[in-house]
Amino acid sequence: MNSLQTTVSSFLLAIMGASGCAVAESPESLGESEAALTTGGPHLLWQNTTTGELSAWVLNGTNVVDKQPLDASGILLVDSLRCRATNSCFNLSWKAVQTRDNTILWNNPATGQYQEWQFDYNGNVTRPKRPLSWTCTNASGCEAAWKPIGRTSTPGTGDCGDLGCFSQDGLLWHNSTTGEVSRWDLDSSGTPATSGTNVSGKTALSWKCGPTDGCSQAWKPILTADFDNDGNSDVLWHNAATGAVSAWMVKGATVVGTRELSWKCDTASGCAQQWKVVGAADVNRDGRLDLTWHNPTTGQVSTWLLSDATVTGASELSRKCDAECSRSWKPLGYVSFPQLPPR
Numbered sequence: 416m417n418s419l420q421t422t423v424s425s426f427l428l429a430i431m432g433a434s435g436c437a438v439a440e441s442p443e444s445l446g447e448s449e450a451a452l453t454t455g456g457p458h459l460l461w462q463n464t465t466t467g468e469l470s471a472w473v474l475n476g477t478n479v480v481d482k483q484p485l486d487a488s489g490i491l492l493v494d495s496l497r498c499r500a501t502n503s504c505f506n507l508s509w510k511a512v513q514t515r516d517n518t519i520l521w522n523n524p525a526t527g528q529y530q531e532w533q534f535d536y537n538g539n540v541t542r543p544k545r546p547l548s549w550t551c552t553n554a555s556g557c558e559a560a561w562k563p564i565g566r567t568s569t570p571g572t573g574d575c576g577d578l579g580c581f582s583q584d585g586l587l588w589h590n591s592t593t594g595e596v597s598r599w600d601l602d603s604s605g606t607p608a609t610s611g612t613n614v615s616g617k618t619a620l621s622w623k624c625g626p627t628d629g630c631s632q633a634w635k636p637i638l639t640a641d642f643d644n645d646g647n648s649d650v651l652w653h654n655a656a657t658g659a660v661s662a663w664m665v666k667g668a669t670v671v672g673t674r675e676l677s678w679k680c681d682t683a684s685g686c687a688q689q690w691k692v693v694g695a696a697d698v699n700r701d702g703r704l705d706l707t708w709h710n711p712t713t714g715q716v717s718t719w720l721l722s723d724a725t726v727t728g729a730s731e732l733s734r735k736c737d738a739e740c741s742r743s744w745k746p747l748g749y750v751s752f753p754q755l756p757p758r
Contacts, residue, residue, distance in 0.1 A: 456751025457696035459716070460514050461736070461744045471538070471750055472734060476699065477718070479734035513565045513638070514694070514748035520566060527552030529586065531611070536753045542607060547586070549599060549614040561588045565639035567598055567648035569667055584611050587650065589636050594625020596650065598668070622663060622670040624652070640695040642674060642704055651695070653680070655687040660706070678719060678726040694748035699730065711741035
């Protein structure tokens with residue numbers, strides 16, 4: 416019997432057991448798992464592409480101490496929130512776009528809709544928001560031309576008053592034909608279910624990456640994240656031929672420069688074929704974002720530890736998801752669980 420087929424704690428379900436995921440070491444005590452959850456994160460979220468189940472590897476640094484399943488809250492039907500083939504969701508309709516904090520952004524390519532789930536400290540999906548007011552459909556030509564990169568945040572401007580400045584959320588897109596990189600600006604007003612779902616307009620970034628100068632043939636956008644802690648989401652790109660991994664540093668809609676990482680992942684060495692970026696998060700909790708990769712053949716999940724543009728070393732997680740595991744489970748990115756309520 417695979418070691419993951421045993422129950423890992425009294426309150427967590429071992430839902431990744433049948434997948435064949437390899438384990439480097441057994442989960443630690445419930446106390447360590449709960450302590451890791453109360454730190455907020457980051458924790459690594461996975462989806463089973465057959466069942467639609469979602470499960471997070473609970474991390475204490477690079478040690479995977481438990482698994483936390485995402486389920487439905489008591490007031491909502493499980494099958495209405497689990498993304499699986501049986502309710503015409505995963506494989507048939509909805510695809511995960513990006514994770515951030517305690518949310519998951521989904522896309523339905525058939526309808527062009529984008530919708531966000533929000534979950535609580537127990538992994539219960541408590542607030543599936545309304546779909547964004549704009550769609551990107553195949554019929555309109557949008558889906559063929561534009562690809563989502565990830566969600567963005569931009570600091571508020573102007574007179575912020577006593578409550579401070581609230582960031583402006585958005586969804587960033589790339590058009591590889593025209594080179595345009597453009598953001599859907601989301602209106603944060605309204606009720607909890609509607610806040611951030613109304614697209615108030617779009618804003619193009621000052622730089623482009625198109626075919627004219629060979630940029631879109633060589634460089635592919637990977638994700639959005641704030642690499643310099645200025646409140647603006649930057650855009651990370653990868654050039655598989657040269658191995659370069661570089662970020663556009665963004666302020667508002669202006670790209671003010673680039674930050675190329677000191678390590679490379681190229682085709683010649685086999686790195687670009689074997690390793691795929693999972694997400695960016697502060698894994699070693701030093702106040703700086705790190706970059707995590709997954710090798711689906713060996714199962715390794717390894718993080719480039721960053722100090723600005725310098726990769727200071729690599730740190731591998733204690734658990735693996737190898738070729739057998741990877742046939743069913745795919746990493747979606749990092750999440751954080753909200754703090755547990757006072758006892």
